[in-house]
Amino acid sequence: MTKLNDILSPFTAWKHVVREPVTIKDPLNREAADRYRGFHKNDISECIGCGTCESICQNAAIDLVPVDGVETKDGDSGLRPRVDYGRCCWCGLCVDVCTTNSLSLSNEYTWVDEDPDNFRFVPGAENKSWDNREKGYKKPGNGYELYSPVRESMEELEPEQRDQSFIEIVQGYSKEQAEKEADRCVECGICVATCPAHMGIPEYIKAIRNDDLNEGLRVLYDTNPLPEICGRICTHKCETVCSVGHHGDPLSIRWLKRYIADQNPAEEYKKILNTETLQPTGKKVAIIGSGPSGLSAAHYLALMGYQCTIYEKLPAAGGMMRFGIPEYRLPYDQLDKDINYILSLGVEIKYNMTIGKDITLEELNKQYDAVFSGTGLHMGRSTRVPGTDHPEVYQAVDLLRDIVLGNEVPVKEKIVVIGGGNVAMDITRSLARLQKQKFGKVDMLTTSLESEDIMPADREEVIEAREENAVIDPGWGPVEIETEGDKVKGLHVVKCLSVFDENRRFAPKFDEEQKKFFPADMVVESIGQGMDLSYLSEEFKEQLKMDPRGRILVNDDFQTSVDWLFAGGDMIQGPDVIHGIANGHKAAMGIDKYLSDK
Amino acid sequence: MSKKLLKWNEDRTLFPEKNSEGKIDVDYDSHKFMKIWHGPQHPGITGNMSLELTLLGDEVMDCETHVGYLHRGFEKLMERRKYIQCFPIVCRVAVPEPDFNEYCFASAMEELAGIEVPEAAEWLRTLVLEMSRLQSFLAWIGGQAGSLGQGIIGQWTIYLRDLILDRFEELTGGRIYHMYMLPGGVRGLLPDGFRERMTQNLDDIDKFMKDVKKVMFDNYVFKKRTVGMGVIDPAWINPFGITGPNARAAGVAKDVRKDNPYLKYPELDFEPVVGKDSDIYTRADVRRRDLLMTVDLIRQIMAKIPDKGDIRAKTPNVLHWKVPAGETYSRAECTRGEYGYYMVSDGTEYPRRINVRGPSYTHAVALLEKMIVNANIADVAGLMVSLHTYPPEIER
Amino acid sequence: MQTIIENLQKHFQVVSYHQQRENLGFLIASKEVAVGLITHLRDYEGFAHLVLLTAVDWIEDEHFQLTYLLHHPEKKVDLGVRVMISRENAEMYSIHHLWEQARTYQRELREMFGINFPGSPDVDKPFILEGWEEIPPYRRDFDTKEYSEKTYFPRPGRETHDPAEYMKKKLYPNE
Numbered sequence A: 001m002t003k004l005n006d007i008l009s010p011f012t013a014w015k016h017v018v019r020e021p022v023t024i025k026d027p028l029n030r031e032a033a034d035r036y037r038g039f040h041k042n043d044i045s046e047c048i049g050c051g052t053c054e055s056i057c058q059n060a061a062i063d064l065v066p067v068d069g070v071e072t073k074d075g076d077s078g079l080r081p082r083v084d085y086g087r088c089c090w091c092g093l094c095v096d097v098c099t100t101n102s103l104s105l106s107n108e109y110t111w112v113d114e115d116p117d118n119f120r121f122v123p124g125a126e127n128k129s130w131d132n133r134e135k136g137y138k139k140p141g142n143g144y145e146l147y148s149p150v151r152e153s154m155e156e157l158e159p160e161q162r163d164q165s166f167i168e169i170v171q172g173y174s175k176e177q178a179e180k181e182a183d184r185c186v187e188c189g190i191c192v193a194t195c196p197a198h199m200g201i202p203e204y205i206k207a208i209r210n211d212d213l214n215e216g217l218r219v220l221y222d223t224n225p226l227p228e229i230c231g232r233i234c235t236h237k238c239e240t241v242c243s244v245g246h247h248g249d250p251l252s253i254r255w256l257k258r259y260i261a262d263q264n265p266a267e268e269y270k271k272i273l274n275t276e277t278l279q280p281t282g283k284k285v286a287i288i289g290s291g292p293s294g295l296s297a298a299h300y301l302a303l304m305g306y307q308c309t310i311y312e313k314l315p316a317a318g319g320m321m322r323f324g325i326p327e328y329r330l331p332y333d334q335l336d337k338d339i340n341y342i343l344s345l346g347v348e349i350k351y352n353m354t355i356g357k358d359i360t361l362e363e364l365n366k367q368y369d370a371v372f373s374g375t376g377l378h379m380g381r382s383t384r385v386p387g388t389d390h391p392e393v394y395q396a397v398d399l400l401r402d403i404v405l406g407n408e409v410p411v412k413e414k415i416v417v418i419g420g421g422n423v424a425m426d427i428t429r430s431l432a433r434l435q436k437q438k439f440g441k442v443d444m445l446t447t448s449l450e451s452e453d454i455m456p457a458d459r460e461e462v463i464e465a466r467e468e469n470a471v472i473d474p475g476w477g478p479v480e481i482e483t484e485g486d487k488v489k490g491l492h493v494v495k496c497l498s499v500f501d502e503n504r505r506f507a508p509k510f511d512e513e514q515k516k517f518f519p520a521d522m523v524v525e526s527i528g529q530g531m532d533l534s535y536l537s538e539e540f541k542e543q544l545k546m547d548p549r550g551r552i553l554v555n556d557d558f559q560t561s562v563d564w565l566f567a568g569g570d571m572i573q574g575p576d577v578i579h580g581i582a583n584g585h586k587a588a589m590g591i592d593k594y595l596s597d598k
Numbered sequence B: 001m002s003k004k005l006l007k008w009n010e011d012r013t014l015f016p017e018k019n020s021e022g023k024i025d026v027d028y029d030s031h032k033f034m035k036i037w038h039g040p041q042h043p044g045i046t047g048n049m050s051l052e053l054t055l056l057g058d059e060v061m062d063c064e065t066h067v068g069y070l071h072r073g074f075e076k077l078m079e080r081r082k083y084i085q086c087f088p089i090v091c092r093v094a095v096p097e098p099d100f101n102e103y104c105f106a107s108a109m110e111e112l113a114g115i116e117v118p119e120a121a122e123w124l125r126t127l128v129l130e131m132s133r134l135q136s137f138l139a140w141i142g143g144q145a146g147s148l149g150q151g152i153i154g155q156w157t158i159y160l161r162d163l164i165l166d167r168f169e170e171l172t173g174g175r176i177y178h179m180y181m182l183p184g185g186v187r188g189l190l191p192d193g194f195r196e197r198m199t200q201n202l203d204d205i206d207k208f209m210k211d212v213k214k215v216m217f218d219n220y221v222f223k224k225r226t227v228g229m230g231v232i233d234p235a236w237i238n239p240f241g242i243t244g245p246n247a248r249a250a251g252v253a254k255d256v257r258k259d260n261p262y263l264k265y266p267e268l269d270f271e272p273v274v275g276k277d278s279d280i281y282t283r284a285d286v287r288r289r290d291l292l293m294t295v296d297l298i299r300q301i302m303a304k305i306p307d308k309g310d311i312r313a314k315t316p317n318v319l320h321w322k323v324p325a326g327e328t329y330s331r332a333e334c335t336r337g338e339y340g341y342y343m344v345s346d347g348t349e350y351p352r353r354i355n356v357r358g359p360s361y362t363h364a365v366a367l368l369e370k371m372i373v374n375a376n377i378a379d380v381a382g383l384m385v386s387l388h389t390y391p392p393e394i395e396r
Numbered sequence C: 001m002q003t004i005i006e007n008l009q010k011h012f013q014v015v016s017y018h019q020q021r022e023n024l025g026f027l028i029a030s031k032e033v034a035v036g037l038i039t040h041l042r043d044y045e046g047f048a049h050l051v052l053l054t055a056v057d058w059i060e061d062e063h064f065q066l067t068y069l070l071h072h073p074e075k076k077v078d079l080g081v082r083v084m085i086s087r088e089n090a091e092m093y094s095i096h097h098l099w100e101q102a103r104t105y106q107r108e109l110r111e112m113f114g115i116n117f118p119g120s121p122d123v124d125k126p127f128i129l130e131g132w133e134e135i136p137p138y139r140r141d142f143d144t145k146e147y148s149e150k151t152y153f154p155r156p157g158r159e160t161h162d163p164a165e166y167m168k169k170k171l172y173p174n175e
């Protein structure tokens, strides 16, 4: 039955004839919403060219390209993302994942151009009308993270548990922690250039994620034959450039390396690393010093089939790694694990053999096809202020060595250390432990020229030293050590205003009015070490070219001007273990090249 | 009701006799039959699909649905993308309601990975799904009216839909493809002033829908062409896998939001909209009432949605997120019925297999092919639109 | 759900039942019993709604997995029946007589995975693809990237750099 209503009701539509139109009058100039995902913007001074945006883009719309005026340097690849709008779908994942938050999308969405190639451009480097627009899509806040910016925390001994003993403080990651930490890596590889040995960092972190620790060990040994050691005490410059560190904590690269090494049992190294049999070349190389540079050279030479013999002055191997770095940071069994593996490759080591005394360099040259020298820096430098020649004034490196050798170490109730670097922290903390053992309390004061903010020591070293009740009072220049007969009374200092001049040259300025006196009955100097080249005969020294700073001159292969002698480690390029490893490796390649050409 | 507008010619003597299978033997040489392509370029077809119709006079004798004009192989493409990289493409499976893809994909993955989505994100997802339903219904109403010659309705409802797209734009940063619900959560809280603007829009929709009711539903012509037409027998519901309004108009109260509640639906007050007569008119009316219910649901959601809080759970790094091996199926109620993602993980960073279940898969092929036989050619578009089908979710 | 499975075990050999969540479970049935089992589930247990039918290619294990996902409209639970069939001459019994839409699924599986369902109406008719000459594209061994590279042209002028490689070239080329 037809209702009348059904015929009349549709006519109500007519009332819309007089309604205000709802169409937008000027659609081309309609501004999009605040969060609209329009064209890309990039703050290229913030961007570091890590390429994480490129790797997440499922449309393959992003290329990383060099850009004029952007330089390749530590922590910045010098590349910048170029977006292809023929492919982009404006999902904004590149923005969400950008490690520096430099990338964003403006809310501009109209752009007309006749040349299709213009739609492929480098945001931020090629000026666009929307570059200064505030509005648009940025990475959301409120807990929105595509990867965790927070480092997996590491178990450490509490200060009370550690300040009396030399037991290792850092406990190491569990499997779960290591995998979680490894998961944070964005695999950009920015860190590789900064690592002096250019380790395959993203690859070994990936091996942890895949729980393939044998593969991880292989990656480590490609460039670093001392992973247990470096996994503990490396200066980890890589972490300072980690792209994840721009907005969050950098990856804990060093602890991850240690995790891989810790998890692989020493007995299986040869199988995992496929070094059960090596092809001998029949040639022999002598190595002076069993520090990291000597060990690294020996390792890579052994892999290439050279018969290596290390000559070591001291009764144990490792150089400063054993006789400098305290046990609570680097336990001896871990040191031995790395060293013993190298020795297991057929590397021979002769202890208590001082070159220049027990055997001369020239003799080595006769017996071997080439010689590598990595004798390091072992002579502590002195401030030379009045009083330093007093018998109760010591050198940090000597004391550290004596602790390891088991020699009697003088420990007084009140000790002042001069120095602001890591060695100063090591001696401070070592002596603090000995004081605690001997007197049941700690009374250590460490002072340095540098003020707190520019102290060269690692931040955590300073914090931990304070946790162990040592006083760190930086920013003072030593004037005189006051002595009275066979006793030391203390150290006079004045305020240090600045350490370097405008040209970054060492030129300390003092305020003589601001004085302080640190009472002490023993003073330890720790302001750096110098090299001891007494094993070079005078006539040999004449043949050897030196650089302007008084170091032996080497070429890119770490070959000296005497072709059979190669050199590396602290005396060529310091200041740390990883540099020693890197140039020991390069020297090994250089020796191989030299001996193959010969 | 006048016989002239009935769907087939009552005088069956004009037609060849049916064979033993109940079908007519089509013999083109007899010059009685004609084959026409309805689509893929035809204003009465929704999307990129075509119906190959065999006609005898005005009457459809046989129909075959052809899809594949928009096949992009999404399911396969996803197999070589990391999970996060699937997120920007899933929405593209179905333009009219992209958000269901985002939701089903994310929730399936979250289930396999054992991720719990924060409270605020759950509310925002519920909101977005209802907004999605709302704009889809609005577009559909215009289509249904248009297929029967009522252009004006489409003009109104597309305007209304644009209002919702404005809200989408400010909430998600996109109008059509929102890319908002990513695995672990969502990408933003409500912007300032969103509630007020949304409330205003909902009031406008209510107002316009009263006119739509008067002009479209209380309309002699519309009723003539839809009442008693295209009836889905309730007995077909299960054999054809019919879901959504197509089932509810037949009196079967199937609604995933009630049957297998997800997100915040348990905290919302609603009853599935059902009809009785299961014809084109009833289906249209069920959708109209469902639309009004969605308006009401959005009001309820707006009252409960938090303004603060985390929007994304802590998840593994998306660049190498390995989802634990396993398989699951996640579903939601879109405007066309049951939308679902079947996801299989082999424990790697890449999905092993993802299968999208779009409701049109059954509605537009098996069901439509059956219903259309004996329809008048003039009713084909109306009938098709009344099933609310969308081809890209068939071919993916 | 548990009682349904216990019931089922009285009649069929049900292997490796896995409860994915409260209202969803998966079980494995052999190719020979699968259709019988599914018919039983439909007719006696009330799993009246076929949600989907699809395949997973386990190429490493040389078989396809067919997944029949069934829904129980009253109990609101789902049961996935997984059937492993050999990849070689892949074939499965048809269920087009149980659900009308099954023929569409089977036609798609025939086209996309090359799995045959003898007796299923129009199973050999192309469904989505037209004039396809390669191996069925949803098989794992069909390489979409390779296919697109040989079928389409890349736009010239694209070039990218790996940050680590590029930095090596710039900063320490000789190491």
Ligand SMILES: Cc1cc2nc3c(=O)[nH]c(=O)nc-3n(C[C@H](O)[C@H](O)[C@H](O)COP(=O)(O)OP(=O)(O)OC[C@H]3O[C@@H](n4cnc5c(N)ncnc54)[C@H](O)[C@@H]3O)c2cc1C
Residues within 6 Å of the ligand: A233, A234, A235, A288, A289, A290, A291, A292, A293, A294, A311, A312, A313, A314, A317, A318, A319, A320, A321, A324, A325, A326, A353, A354, A355, A356, A374, A375, A376, A377, A397, A400, A422, A423, A426, A535, A568, A569, A570, A571, A574, A575, A576, A577, A578, A580
């Ligand atoms: C206290 C302290 C803490 C340190 N902490 C860290 C740290 O945390 N991280 C880090 O990376 N680096 C650290 N370093 C620096 C690091 O130990 C050195 O950079 C590194 O050991 C230098 O290696 P090298 O190969 O040059 O030789 P060295 O380690 O200096 O070893 C040289 C070896 O040569 C032997 N030798 C010397 N002369 C002769 C000779 N005439 N005949 C035979 N053998 C000889 C020595 O006995 C010694 O074994 C620290 C150094 C010190 C002093």
Ligand code: SF4
Residues within 6 Å of the ligand: A056, A057, A058, A059, A060, A061, A062, A083, A087, A088, A089, A090, A091, A092, A093, A094, A095
């Ligand atoms: S917005 Fe999405 S598609 Fe566009 S460049 Fe960024 S990640 Fe790629």
Ligand code: SF4
Residues within 6 Å of the ligand: A042, A046, A047, A048, A049, A050, A051, A052, A053, A054, A080, A081, A097, A098, A099, A100, A101, A102, A103
């Ligand atoms: S992710 Fe960010 S920082 Fe890295 S390259 Fe891209 S825009 Fe630059």
